[in-house]
Amino acid sequence: MQRYILTEYEDASPETQAVYDDYMRMTGDSSVPIWMKSLGHSSALARAYWERAKGTLFSGSLPLPLKEMIVFAVSAKHGARYCSACHAQSVLGLDKALEFQDLSNFVHAEAAFTLPPYYEHVVEFANKVVADPNQVEDADFEALMDEGFSREEICEIIAVIDLASMFNIYTSSLKMDLDPNYRAIL
Missing domain, CATH: 1.10.8 (Helicase, Ruva Protein; domain 3)
Structure with a gap:
């Protein structure tokens, strides 16, 4: 239907x-x-x-490729087919060092693929927020701050996670078809 x-x-x-x-x-x-x-x-x-x-x-201080990776990772964690496909395409268009198979391996935990360090710590944080935002600890913030992120940027990361979650619920509840130029990753 x-x-x-x-x-x-x-x-x-x-x-x-x-x-x-x-x-x-x-x-x-x-x-x-x-x-x-x-x-x-x-x-x-x-x-x-x-x-x-x-x-x-498109605003704030974090670079768009990092934001797109956050949305992709959150969408994959939620099993959101539409959003994961859309934002995988965006990540690949913005970061030429990654290929579709890299993102697929990441999602399916196949091979020994790990995200580049630029993304890895933020995605780990995002996954913890998605699992249970009430379990995020000061140490999680401190780890990101040790990676060079300011408190304001961490709030921006959380805003991106929240945006992804909102769109995941919307598109998944509707069982949204993929746009013709999206490639399914889930």
């Missing part, structure tokens, strides 16, 4: 078209992804989800 309806650009209200236009302008994409089209029936919802994603991913 299809659990959602897509609102294509030409069928969208002017307010929703403005959200779609902002998305395409900001990301450089020439089309709107399925997750956004599934919200297109409500310009308020489409704008709210887009503003949250835009504000979390």
Whole structure:
């Protein structure tokens, strides 16, 4: 059963078209992804989800590749097929040192693949937050601070984890189909 309806650009209200236009302008994409089209029936919802994603991913002090890796890892941990595929593609587009098979090995705990140190400590922290945010200890913060992250950046990491969780719930509950340019990793 299809659990959602897509609102294509030409069928969208002017307010929703403005959200779609902002998305395409900001990301450089020439089309709107399925997750956004599934919200297109409500310009308020489409704008709210887009503003949250835009504000979390495209502002702040952390680099976009690290944020995309966090969203990918959190999505994989949650078993979120749509988000893990979407953000695997983003990671691979931003970090040419990684290949699809690397991310697949990471997700499936195959081979001896470990993430580059740049990502490893943050992903470990993200996995702990996803497992139980109430169990995050001062030592977890201190470990990230020892890696050079400020308290503000750690709060930004948590905001990215929260964003991923929100989108994971939305896309997974709807059993969202993958966009044609996404490759399933789960």
